[in-house]
Amino acid sequence: MEKLKSIRESLPAPPIVTFPPMYTPPAMPDNPDKTPILYIFPKSKKLLTSWDVESLKYQAFLVFSHYRHTTRQCHEQDKSPSGNETGRLPFLVNSAGQALAGRDILSELREKVGDLDARLSDIQRADVLAFTAMIETKLHIALIYYLYYDEKNFNLITLSAHKDLYPWPLNLILAKKLRWDTKSWLLQQRPVVSKEAILADAKATLAALSTQLGGQLYFFGAK
Structure with a gap:
């Protein structure tokens, strides 16, 4: 036994290899029990905001509204608390825990x-609804098409971004599942998918938005 012990002590210690943690919890807010939390689909390493369009929309809206909150990344895109009727991201847990x-x-922001629209005239409110409808249909459809439906863009851009979110091979499996779900949704909106028609609608929408904005910082008013 002594001989084995001496041999063991004479051998060099095995190298210790450390790896970065898979997930590091973000810093908690000053008052975590009262600070609202917006749960969003994760961002990739190269992005400052969420990769998910809906998550990005509400991130921007909360910041633009100066609503005090913090964000949390949620890797289960189709899961959320029972209080969320949609069952999807994003969702906001307010200071009351709802x-x-x-x-x-x-409604929470108002x-x-x-109400951010309180200063708008009736005509401006109607214009807001019209432009919002164009963005959420024509422009959103174009974005979905090029990120998920188009094979080349999916492999070069979308799949590459999702590789940072999960370990292999889960990242590939979930990215392709998300593509399948998104393509199914797109086909429900447009049974006949025409690249030329989608591109023409997107260009027309961007032109209308550019004309409306002109040289101003905001579409309507000073804020």
Whole structure:
């Protein structure tokens, strides 16, 4: 036994290899029990915002509204608390602990920071609805098409971004599942998918938005 012990002590210690953690929890806010939390689909390493369009939309809306909150990345895109009727990201847990999604988030903002459209005239409100409809249909359809439906863009851009979110091979499996789900949704919106028609609609929408914005910082008013 002594001989084995001496041999073991004479051998060099095996190298210790350390790896970065798979996930590092973000810093907690000053008052975590009261600070609202917006749960979003994760961002890739090269992005500052969420990769998911809906998550990005509400990130921008909360920041633009000066609504005090923090964000949390959620890797389960089709899961959310039972209080969220949509069952999808993003969702907001307000200071009362309620899980809100969609229009409920907008209601929360109106209650806490006021109605951002309050200064708009009736004509401007109608224009907002019209431009919003164009963006959420024609422009959004074009974005979905080029990110998920188009094979080349999916492999070069979308799949590459999702590789940073999960370990292999889960990243490939989930990215392709998301592509399948998104393509199914697109076909429900447009049974006949025409690249030329989608591109023409997107160009027309961008031209209309550019004309409306002109040289101003905002589409309507000074804020």
